[in-house]
Amino acid sequence: MAELSYRDAVSRAIAQEMDRDPSVVLLGEDIGAAGGVFKATVGLLERFGPERVRDTPISEQAILGAAMGAAMTGLRPIAEIMFADFFAVCWDIVANQIAKSSYMTAGQVSFPLVIRSGNGGGLRFGAQHSQAVENWAMAIPGLKVVAPSNPADVIGLFAAAVRDPDPVMFFEAKGLYATKGEVPDGELVDTLGTAKVLRSGTDATIVALAAMVPRALAAAEVLAARGIDSTVVDVRSLVPLDTQTILREVSATGRMFTVEENPRLCGWGAELVSIVAEECFDDLDGPPLRITTPHIPLPSADALEDLAIPSVERIISTIERAMQS
Amino acid sequence: MSAPTDDITVAKGPPGVDPAILHRPGGSVDAPTQLALYRQMVRMRKFEKRAYDLFLQNLVKGTSHLSLGQEAIAAAFGVAMDEKDYTFATYRGHAHTLARGTSMTGVMGELLGRSCGVLSGKGGSMHLTDVKRGVMGSYAIVGAHLTIALGAAWSAKHRGDPRVAVAFFGDGTTNIGAFHESLNLAAVWKLPVVFVCENNLYMEYTPIRTVTAVDNPAADRASAYGLDSIVVDGNDADAMYLTARECLERARSGGGPSLIEARTYRTSGHSRADPGKYKPEEEVAAWAAYDPIDLYRARLLAHGVGEADLDAVDETADSDVQTATVEAQASPPPGLDLLMHHVWSDGGSSWRN
Known part of the structure; x- marks a missing residue:
C-alpha cells in the first residue's frame, strides 16, 4: 500500500x-x-x-x-x-x-x-x-x-x-x-459497470461521480453530525451503468440526491432520476433531487467558479432543506 | 459511345486538363492485367446501372451515390493492391468495394436492405464494409476516413505488417480539416498510406473550382506536406494502374504516403435525388466522349485483343449482375432481432445491469 x-x-x-x-x-x-x-x-x-x-x-x-x-x-x-x-x-x-x-x-x-x-x-x-x-x-x-x-x-x-x-x-x-x-501494491484490475458504496446511511442516498465524490463524502460527514445519516454511492461508470446498486441503495433510504458537475440539462443524474422514478417509485419518501452545475458555461474567477460547481456547502444545504420539509 | 479518333494507345488527357500537368507513370501494363482492369470497370458500370434501375423501381431505399464514369480509379487500385491491403472508401463506395472482390449479391443485398447484404442490411449503401477482403469500411462524413486510414497504416507499420492503406475521397474533401490533419500526420510519421482524390469537378452540386483557392484541389496542397504533386488521368485505366502501383510500392517500401489527384467526371448526379442539371451540356458531352470504359475498350482492341473476348467479359458481367439482382431480391429482410445486436463486440447492446 x-x-x-x-x-x-x-x-x-x-x-x-x-x-x-x-x-x-x-x-x-x-x-x-x-x-x-x-x-x-x-x-x-x-x-x-x-x-x-x-x-x-x-x-x-x-x-x-x-x-x-x-x-x-x-x-x-x-x-x-x-x-x-x-x-x-x-x-x-x-x-x-x-x-x-x-x-x-x-x-x-x-x-x-x-x-x-x-x-x-x-x-x-x-x-x-x-x-x-x-x-x-x-x-x-x-x-x-x-x-x-x-x-x-x-x-x-x-x-x-x-x-x-x-x-x-x-x-x-x-x-x-x-x-x-x-x-494497493501490484497489478490492479477493476470491473467496468460497477458502482461502489463508499458510506452507508439510513436517511438519504447521495449518488456522485468523479470530482463530486469527495465533496459528497465531506457533505455526508457534516450531515451525519446534524442528524442526517447518508449513503454515498460512487457511480464510477456511466456506461455500463450499475443500476442494481443504485436502485438498491436508493430504495433502502427512500431519498436520492445526485451530485453532478455537468451542466443541468440532460446531465447523467436526469437519467438516474428517470430510472428511479420508473423502477422504485414506491420506495421513495420524497422527490429525487439533482444538485448540478447550473445550465451555464463555466466562469473563470474563483468566486464565480466555486459558486457554479456543486460545493460541499451546497450539497449540505440542499439535502438538509429537502429532508426537513 | 464514341471511339477516340487519334492514337488511343496514348490517352489525349481529360477534357479541360492541360496535358502538361499530367503524371506519366513509367512502365507498361501487360495483357492479362489490362483484361482484369477492363473486367473490373465493366462489372462496376453494369452493377451501378442496375442499382440505378432498382432505385427507379423504389427497391433501393434511402440514398445512394453512383460513381458512373469514375470506374478506372477504383478498378486500377482493385487490380494493383495486394489482397491484404486496406481500402477505406466513402459513401460513394460501391465500385471500391466490388474492386476488392466483395460479392455482388452482398453489395446488392445491402442496397436493397436484405439479409444477404454484406452488412445484413444494417449499414446500407453508404457504409459498405467487407473486412475479410480488406474493405475496412465506407464512411459518410466527409474526410473522417482519411484519419482512420492513417491509423490503419500506423498500425501496419508498427506491427511490421507490409499492408498499405488506401483512402479514396472526392474533391470536396480537400477543403475539410481532417484532410489536412491526415496528410500532415501521415507525412510526419511516414506512414504506408495512399490518399486518392477522385476529382470529378463537383463538390456535391457546386463546381469545386468556385470554392477552392487553387486549381488542383488535392495536388496543389501536396507540397504543404512535403509530398509530390500528382495529377493523373483518372479515366485512363493504364495511367491509373501504373500510378497506383508506384504509390503502393513507395508506401510498402517505407517511402511514406502519397497523394494522388485523379481527374475524372461523375456522369450521374451527386446522389439519387440529383439529376445533375447544373452541369453545362458541352462539359457533359466532352466527358461522354472520354468515357473510361469506351476509351479502354478501343485501346485493347487496338492492342489486338479480340472483340469476342471483350464481349465475353461484358456478357459475364451482365449475367453476374442479373444473378446478384435475383439473389438479393429473393433474400428475406434482416431478422428483427438484429436491431439490438452489434453495439458492442459481444454482439449485444446492453448499457445497464
Whole structure:
C-alpha cells in the first residue's frame, strides 16, 4: 500500500497496461517528451520508447482517427484529448465513426481503445477548458463511459478499460489530479459497470461521480453530525451503468440526491432520476433531487467558479432543506 | 459511345486538363492485367446501372451515390493492391468495394436492405464494409476516413505488417480539416498510406473550382506536406494502374504516403435525388466522349485483343449482375432481432445491469 496522487495513478495505470500488453500504444499532444500538460504521463516515453508513446500535432481528429484505425487492425491504442472541451473539434470521430461502426457493419469491426481526457473544472481555466462533458459521451450509443474519483479506481478502472474490447471514454477529473489516496501494491484490475458504496446511511442516498465524490463524502460527514445519516454511492461508470446498486441503495433510504458537475440539462443524474422514478417509485419518501452545475458555461474567477460547481456547502444545504420539509 | 479518333494507345488527357500537368507513370501494363482492369470497370458500370434501375423501381431505399464514369480509379487500385491491403472508401463506395472482390449479391443485398447484404442490411449503401477482403469500411462524413486510414497504416507499420492503406475521397474533401490533419500526420510519421482524390469537378452540386483557392484541389496542397504533386488521368485505366502501383510500392517500401489527384467526371448526379442539371451540356458531352470504359475498350482492341473476348467479359458481367439482382431480391429482410445486436463486440447492446 502506498499513497499516490491521482495524476501519478494515471501514469502508473498506463505503464501497468503497456508492460503487460505490447499492443498497447499511447498517443496525444505533449504526452511524450513533455510528460503531459497535467504531468499524468511522466516517464512513459523514457520507459516505452517513441514507437509506443507518440507525440502528435494539435490534430484532434487525426489523433482519434489514428486510434480508431489502429484499434480495428490489431493495436490497443490509448489516445489523449488534453481537455475534454476539445472533444467538440473531433466529436465526429467519436460519435459517428468509433461509436457507430460496429453496429453499421453488423459486428465486422470492433474498437478496443481508450480515450482519456482531462474533464471538468475547479482550476480557473474558464469556459473552454473546464466543462464536465461526461453526459455528452453518455448520450452516444456505442461508447462506454468511465469517470474515477480516486487514485486506486483510476488504476483499476483504467486497466479494465484498456482490456475491454469496446471503446471506452475515460474521464479524468482535472480538479482531482493533485489529490492523493491509498493504492494497493501490484497489478490492479477493476470491473467496468460497477458502482461502489463508499458510506452507508439510513436517511438519504447521495449518488456522485468523479470530482463530486469527495465533496459528497465531506457533505455526508457534516450531515451525519446534524442528524442526517447518508449513503454515498460512487457511480464510477456511466456506461455500463450499475443500476442494481443504485436502485438498491436508493430504495433502502427512500431519498436520492445526485451530485453532478455537468451542466443541468440532460446531465447523467436526469437519467438516474428517470430510472428511479420508473423502477422504485414506491420506495421513495420524497422527490429525487439533482444538485448540478447550473445550465451555464463555466466562469473563470474563483468566486464565480466555486459558486457554479456543486460545493460541499451546497450539497449540505440542499439535502438538509429537502429532508426537513 | 464514341471511339477516340487519334492514337488511343496514348490517352489525349481529360477534357479541360492541360496535358502538361499530367503524371506519366513509367512502365507498361501487360495483357492479362489490362483484361482484369477492363473486367473490373465493366462489372462496376453494369452493377451501378442496375442499382440505378432498382432505385427507379423504389427497391433501393434511402440514398445512394453512383460513381458512373469514375470506374478506372477504383478498378486500377482493385487490380494493383495486394489482397491484404486496406481500402477505406466513402459513401460513394460501391465500385471500391466490388474492386476488392466483395460479392455482388452482398453489395446488392445491402442496397436493397436484405439479409444477404454484406452488412445484413444494417449499414446500407453508404457504409459498405467487407473486412475479410480488406474493405475496412465506407464512411459518410466527409474526410473522417482519411484519419482512420492513417491509423490503419500506423498500425501496419508498427506491427511490421507490409499492408498499405488506401483512402479514396472526392474533391470536396480537400477543403475539410481532417484532410489536412491526415496528410500532415501521415507525412510526419511516414506512414504506408495512399490518399486518392477522385476529382470529378463537383463538390456535391457546386463546381469545386468556385470554392477552392487553387486549381488542383488535392495536388496543389501536396507540397504543404512535403509530398509530390500528382495529377493523373483518372479515366485512363493504364495511367491509373501504373500510378497506383508506384504509390503502393513507395508506401510498402517505407517511402511514406502519397497523394494522388485523379481527374475524372461523375456522369450521374451527386446522389439519387440529383439529376445533375447544373452541369453545362458541352462539359457533359466532352466527358461522354472520354468515357473510361469506351476509351479502354478501343485501346485493347487496338492492342489486338479480340472483340469476342471483350464481349465475353461484358456478357459475364451482365449475367453476374442479373444473378446478384435475383439473389438479393429473393433474400428475406434482416431478422428483427438484429436491431439490438452489434453495439458492442459481444454482439449485444446492453448499457445497464
